[in-house]
Amino acid sequence: MRRLIPTSLRARLALLFGIGTSAVLLLALSLLYVALDHQLDAAVDQDLAARSDDLVASVRTHDLGAVHGDPMAQLYAADGTPVATSAAIRDRVLLAPEQVRTVHGRTFTDGSLPPREPGTPMPVRLLSRPVGGTGQVLTVALPLSAIDRAGTRQFVVLAVATPVLIIALAALGWRLLRAALRPVDVLTREAAAISSLDSDRRLPAVPGDDxxxxxxxxxxxxxxxxxxxxxxxxxxxxxxxxxxxxxxxxxxxxxxxxxxxxxxxxxxxxxxxxxxxxxxxxxxxxxxxxxxxxxxAGTLVVLRGPVDLTGLAQSEATILSKIKNITIETYGDPAPVEADTDRLRQVLGNLAANSAGAGATTARVTVTTDRGHVQLQWADDGPGFPPALLESAFERFVRGDAARSATGGAGLGLSIVRAIVTGHDGTVELRNGPPLGGAVITVRLPAAP
The missing domain is CATH 1.10.287.130 (Signal transduction histidine kinase, dimerisation/phosphotransfer (DHp) domain)
Incomplete structure (x- = not known):
């Protein structure tokens, strides 16, 4: 079964379009045929009703010549005996006596007219109705052979037109799909041609907004x-x-x-x-x-526990001041957070190393609490970040001094700060300016419940 289904998207869409269009077209043409057939039957009944009204009016005035001159009509007595018959069907009857006696109102029926010679009876459409209160019954008829031929012609025309229309619509759908999916083919070929060596190569632009x-x-x-x-x-x-x-x-x-x-x-x-x-x-x-x-990779392990960020900053400031040869001032009230103490020490150590490496002599740490977050602001009096590095200072191996030396840092300090803060569901930002005129790094961590 799968082998019968095309693998190409264009072919599958064209197949679905052809099947759907064929189904809709067949349904529409079938309804059209039924409507035309019904219209032909309605036209026959209208013609019979008009002729019947004219003949009834003539019979009521005792003018039986109108019956004789009608193409196919017959007037019966109450017992079913023909009283007047059209010249075209003389010596033949449209209704048997027992059929005449069953007519009590306007009745449309299908019947047949016996042939004069051995042969096939002629199918006719009959309209029978009583004439006044005399018990007489008038029947008018119309041959159905012409109607059948018209219906056959309609069927032949629709039968011939249906496959032609289906083929035309399928071809049109195929062309439309080719035109619509041509950009996809171009994109596919271009994407297949792009390799890692073509890092600057891009896909062609497709016009429009589809x-x-x-x-x-x-x-x-x-x-x-x-x-x-x-x-x-x-x-x-x-x-x-x-x-x-x-x-x-x-x-x-x-x-x-x-x-x-x-x-x-x-x-x-x-x-x-x-x-x-x-x-x-x-x-x-x-x-x-x-x-x-x-x-x-999202696998950084953070061992959370209750930590007073202000107390931790004060204790680390004493140690880092001696190691980094920089004066560190701390301000703030107790600010509890759920965090990894060792990781936070690493953050403070990297911030101190960054300030000391930039030539700062004083750093100020301010811890505040605001709207469910604890904010630690590290500011120094160094030269600050070069304007060109403000957007990329947190990237790996980014340093203000392009020269590399054996004693210099690797440029990973601020990257590690951001990684640790992000692992604690926090954020970190940097700028230059107040309060000490140098670099300002702001760390925000969720406050402890």
Whole structure:
């Protein structure tokens, strides 16, 4: 059965269109034939009724010549005996006596006129009616052969016209479908020709504002977004490779020095300590990349528990001030949140490292509560973010200083801040300006119930 169904959408639509059109056309032509046939029957009955009215009026005036001159009429006495007959049917009767006696009102019937010679009786349409109160019955008739021929001609015309119309409509539907789906074929070929190497290639625009035009515009927009994502991932791989290459090169050099100075314990110790620092840096970079990868995949683990964000900021400020050599001021009332304490410490540490790396000497942390959210604002007196980085500061490996060094950061601090805050169902924003004139980073977290 499936082999009989075409695989092409155009062919399936054309098939459905042909079947539906054929069904509707057959139904419409059938109704037309029935209506025409009914109209012919109604015309016959109207003709019989008009002739009957004229003949009844003549019979009531005792003018039987009108009956003799009618094409096919007969007047019967009350016992069924013919009183007057049309010249065209003399010596023949339209109704038998028992049929005459059953006529009590205007009655339309189908009958037959006996032939004069052996042959087939002529089918006729009869109208019988009483004439006054004398018991007489007048019957007028009309041959049905002409009506049957007209009906046959109608049927032949409709039978010939139906397949012609079906074929014409199917061909028209096929052409319309080809014209409507031609842009889809073009889009399909272009999409099949686009590869990852054609990152700047786009689908052709389809004129108009119909569904196919909107589909083409949507697919082109999707390709643009995929191109941007592809460029970002490629840049991420390049930056990660660059960041990993430097400590690995240093680590290899230090190991080589240690092996060359195996007889000098002091030199070996110094080389091993330097190598240890590079291993720590590699481990930290790997952990940061793993955190970002988990956040991107939606698998970042956040162990929530009650935390006073103000108290945590105050305790971390004391530690970070000594480590980062920056003065950190904290303000705010107790602000409980459901969060991961270690992750929040990582956020505060990265914010402090970002301010210290930018040359700030003072940072101010302000914690406030507003409408079911706890807001932590980190502001410093550094130079702030360069205007070109305000939109991309949270991206991975983005740094204000394009130069890379072995001691510089990898540019993942703010990316990790955003990942952790997002994992807590919060938001983070940044700007430059008051209260200290430098960078201002605002973190909003849901308040604890």
């Amino acid at each position: 569904e196919i035009a909107r589909l083409a515009a949507t697919l082109s927009g999707m390709l643009s977004r995929l191109s941007v994502a592809f460029d970002r991932e490629r840049a991420f791989v390049d930056d990660a490779s660059h960041e990993l290459r430097t400590p690995i090169a240093v680590l290899r050099g230090e190991i080589d020095l240690a092996l060359a100075a195996v007889d000098d314990p002091a030199e070996v110790r110094e080389s091993l300590l330097a190598a240890q620092g590079q291993v720590v840096r590699l481990g930290r970079l790997a952990e940061d990349l793993l955190l970002l990868a988990r956040e991107r």
